[in-house]
Amino acid sequence: MSVSNEREMLIRRITETQRGMARLFAQHQSPLFSSNLTMRQLKVVMVLSMNGSASGQDLSHNLGVGLGTVTGIVDRLVAQGLVSRHEDPHDRRVRRVELTPAGASLIEEINNAGIQQYRRIMEHLDTETLRTLDDVSRKIRDVAEKLAPDKSAPGGLTSDNG
Secondary structure, three states: OOHHHHHHHHHHHHHHHHHHHHHHHHHOOOHHHHOOOOHHHHHHHHHHHHHOEEEHHHHHHHHOOOHHHHHHHHHHHHHOOOEEEEEEOOEEEEEEEEEOHHHHHHHHHHHHHHHHHHHHHHOOOOHHHHHHHHHHHHHHHHHHHHHOOOOOOHHHOOOOOO
């Protein structure tokens, strides 16, 4: 078997394993699945969780939808008590959206549920396997960071992935 064919077979097997793990994780009762959030609402909550706050324009860009759609999504999240709107301290014409304590708590619950389940699995692995997993996980993260778009570069591309 050629190196190229072996690499493709390995990538396919790893991908299938990841899908299987995702299916197993989905069977676990996570706050993600018990919440009443739509996918777009969840995306807004996740963007706010990562960025702290965002303008309507920021959210529109991140979601790939118009401002009118963002307004409706944010209105529903405000009604659920997960986000709040406030005036931008640097530009009073801009309204910023941020997570409320309830929104931050929901994100924390979702993250913690996944981490707890993953930890439960890892606790059943031997130390040598954990060392290998740690090494491989770090390598995957390093490549992901290298391939991540550089938001400061024009067009969002780094010189490495150009």
